[in-house]
Amino acid sequence: xxxxxxxxxxxxxxxxxxxxxxxxxxxxxxxxxxxxxxxxxxxxxxxxxxxxxxxxxxxxxxxxxxxxxxxxxxxxxxxxxxxxxxxxxxxxxxxxxxxxxxxxxxxxxxxxxxxxxxxxxxxxxxxxxxxxxxxxxxxxxxxxxxxxxxxxxxxxxxxxxxxxxxxxxxxxxxxxxxxxxxxxxxxxxxxxxxxxxxxxxxxxxxxxxxxxxxxxxxxxxxxxxxxxxxxxxxxxxxxxxxxxxxxxxxxxxxxxxxxxxxxxxxxx
Numbered sequence: 001x002x003x004x005x006x007x008x009x010x011x012x013x014x015x016x017x018x019x020x021x022x023x024x025x026x027x028x029x030x031x032x033x034x035x036x037x038x039x040x041x042x043x044x045x046x047x048x049x050x051x052x053x054x055x056x057x058x059x060x061x062x063x064x065x066x067x068x069x070x071x072x073x074x075x076x077x078x079x080x081x082x083x084x085x086x087x088x089x090x091x092x093x094x095x096x097x098x099x100x101x102x103x104x105x106x107x108x109x110x111x112x113x114x115x116x117x118x119x120x121x122x123x124x125x126x127x128x129x130x131x132x133x134x135x136x137x138x139x140x141x142x143x144x145x146x147x148x149x150x151x152x153x154x155x156x157x158x159x160x161x162x163x164x165x166x167x168x169x170x171x172x173x174x175x176x177x178x179x180x181x182x183x184x185x186x187x188x189x190x191x192x193x194x195x196x197x198x199x200x201x202x203x204x205x206x207x208x209x210x211x212x213x214x215x216x217x218x219x220x221x222x223x224x225x226x227x228x229x230x231x232x233x234x235x236x237x238x239x240x241x242x243x244x245x246x247x248x249x250x251x252x253x254x255x256x257x258x259x260x261x262x263x264x265x266x267x268x
Contacts, residue, residue: 035134035135035138038138039138042138042141042142042145045145046145049145049148049149049152052152053148053152056152056155056156056159056234059159059233059234060155060159060233060234061233156234159232159233159234160232160233160234161232162229162230162231162232162239163229163233164177164225164226164229164230170230170239170240170241170242171242171245173226173230173239174222174226174230174240174241174242174245174246175242175245175249177222177225177226177230178218178219178222178245178246178249178250179249180222181218181219181221181222181225181249181250182218182249182250182253182254182257184218184221185214185215185217185218185250185254185258186254186257186258186261188214188217189209189210189214189258189261189262190261192206192209192210192214193206193261193262206262210255210258210259210262211255211258211259214254214258215250215251215254215255216250216251218250218254219246219247219250219251222246222250223241223243223246226239226241227241
C-alpha cells in the first residue's frame with residue numbers, strides 16, 4: 001500500500017511541476033507577444049517620424065538622409081544617403097613568420113632562436129557579455145524616439161518664426177525695419193545736401209529727392225525686407241507688413257526730419 005501512496009505522491013508532484021511549467025511557458029509567450037506588439041508600434045512610429053523629419057528637412061533646406069544600417073561592409077553611403085560607393089581595397093596583411101627557424105633568413109632567424117621556450121600562458125578569454133533584456137532595449141529605443149521628437153518640435157517651432165527678429169510681433173518688426181530704412185534715407189539726404197552745396201545738383205532736384213524720391217526708396221526697401229526675411233520658413237502665411245506704419249515713417253517722418261536738417265544746414 002505504501003508503494004501506491006508513493007506513486008500517487010510522485011504523480012501529484014509531477015502534475016504540479018507540469019502546471020508550473022505550463023504557467024511559465026504561458027507567461028513567456030505573453031511577454032513575447034507584448035514585446036512583438038511594442039516592436040511593431042515602435043516600427044510604425046519610427047517610420048512616421050522619418051517621413052516627418054524628411055518633410056521638415058526639405059522645408060528648411062536641410063534634407064534628411066537615412067543610412068541603411070545593414071549596408072555592405074565594403075561600401076559606405078554617399079553624401080546624399082541614397083547610394084553607396086566602393087571603399088578602397090584594404091592592403092593585404094604581411095605574412096606571419098614561419099615557426100621553422102630553418103626557413104627564416106636573416107635577423108628573423110636569430111630572433112626566433114632566442115624566443116623563450118616557455119612562454120607565459122595566454123590570457124584567459126573575456127567573459128561573454130550578459131544577455132540583452134528586450135524590455136530595456138525597447139525602453140531605450142522609445143526614449144531615443146522621444147528625444148528625436150522633442151528636437152524635431154524645437155526645430156519646427158524655430159522654423160515657424162521669421163528669420164528677421166524672431167519672437168517679435170509683426171508690428172514691432174515692421175516699425176524697426178521701416179525706421180532702419182528711414183535712417184538710411186536720412187543719411188542719403190545728408191549726402192545730397194553736401195552734393196547740392198558743392199553745386200552738382202540744383203535746389204529743385206534736392207527738394208524732389210528729399211520729399212518724394214528717398215522716402216519712396218526707403219518705403220519699398222523696408223517693404224521688400226519684410227517680405228524676404230519676415231516670412232516663416234515652415235508653415236503659416238506671411239505676416240502683415242503694416243503699410244500704414246511704413247507710410248507714416250517713410251513719407252511723413254523722414255521728409256519732416258530731412259526738411260528740418262535742410263533748414264538747419266541753410267541756417268548754419
